[in-house]
Amino acid sequence: MKKKLIEFRNVSFRYTDEGPWVLKNVSFDIYDNEWVAIIGHNGSGKSTIAKLMNGLLFPQEGEILIDGQAVNEETVWNIRRDVGMVFQNPDNQFVGTTVQDDVAFGMENRGFPREVMVHRIRKSLHAVGMEDYLLAEPYRLSGGQKQRVAIAGVLAISPHVLILDEATSMLDPRGRLEIMDTVQSIQKEHDLSLITITHDLNEVVQAERVIVMNKGEIWREATPKEIFSESAALRKIGLDVPFTTIMADELRKCQIPIENEPLNHEELLEELWTLHSKM
Template sequence: MKEILSLDHVSYTYESEDGESRKAIDDVSFTVWDGEWIAIVGHNGSGKSTLAKMMIGLLFPEEGSVNVFLEKLDAENIWDIRSRIGIVFQNPDNQFVGSTVQDDVAFALENNGVPFEQMVPRVHESLAQVNMAGFLDHEPHHLSGGQKQRVAIAGALAMQPKLLILDEATSMLDPQGRDEVIKVVDDLKRTTGLTVISITHDLEEVLLADKVIVMNDGKLMLTGKPEEIFAHGEELEAIGLDLPFASRLSRYLRQAGVEIQGEHTTEEELVNELWTSHFNK
């Protein structure tokens, strides 16, 4: 497998106006491989947003190194590396610069000097990938939150990135909008092999990830597959994270004396076990 991004013993400290210091990132290391979906979760102040800034060069670590596409990220290569990364931020309203959907998706292409004859098919293709092909001439402020984020993802995809970073991209959306965005990202990952890093505090969002990284007080607390992470339910709740509904219900059933095997992360898994083990006898 090809390495896409790695953090090697990185640390970062914020200095406040009153002279006090706070270590936002403390000796964190991990690697992201080609085609993986990595979810980075943690409560507010856990360090995940600082990690996101270091991944795209908005901050440079005081200790350790950030390596993207096998290059150490620094001031000299930052623009070249950023051109190969798609980034979608928290508030979709802050990302629009065009008067129509197609103008907005084309904006980054124009800034990077992509010829018009290449630009048009790339705009159409990227909008089709996020199921927004029918909204070419719509004004962005008339779209729902989920549609706006899908257009933002299309704008990132039009640049043909090797890596897509979602920085709290669903946190301001209603449940329907959040589901729309998550489904689009899952479809893209499965059909194109795109590498995805999703930074979030919503544990429902990480169920489709290949690997989860849990941050707490600037440190890497846990890492593993979603089902491995959710097995630490009490630890996750202790640091302020909400478990998926199926995980919480599984624990309540165990406490009530119902025998539950394994760690269930979806309602379907839990219902299937209850039906097979307890009702279909």
């Protein structure tokens, strides 16, 4: 049985006392070494969830536990040792004049010994393929390189949870693929729980579980296959579905009995080949 790492217990949140509720009575669990994608239209509450996990915000109602510890103003700095976050725009996270200074920043704030910092800077930059940019100025890097450095800065503090809050949305398709390949290998090597807040369907289909937010509430919580099997309902709440899901729906309309929900081209071709072999 996997260990619960993050627990949301009847969490509600709004930004002002008189404003609308952004989250309404939200409850879910995330486990050790699990990849969960959180999706939803703009304003659905998904990015607010990320900020609550990291202690950037606190709920007005309900409780959030990280590894059994309640998130509040007294525990927030302990929580941030366990929960690392990478934002949409990496420029907002840079504080150092060089890449190594930037990766060192989080460790300096936590009082890491210098010899530990030197080792972790090189190790985390190696993990994201940026070890040759140690003395580079962050603002001179490409968008994908900046995100790699931002991820390295989070990895250096050895978190248990890595949150990517729309972290690939400013990159081109190739850059997105490269970053997610890097993150996947990091997750496996470091036994991290990975939470992606995303609009990128390629990220969604690779996750183990998907939480769909709609109007501040959990609309569905299931595997990617189960979520995308409800393509019409997803479109109704303003969400896209993968191209292979659209193709499978069209084939079914043509009386081609696609039984399983394919998540990528390979799975769709496998379905068609299986059908062909039965004829």
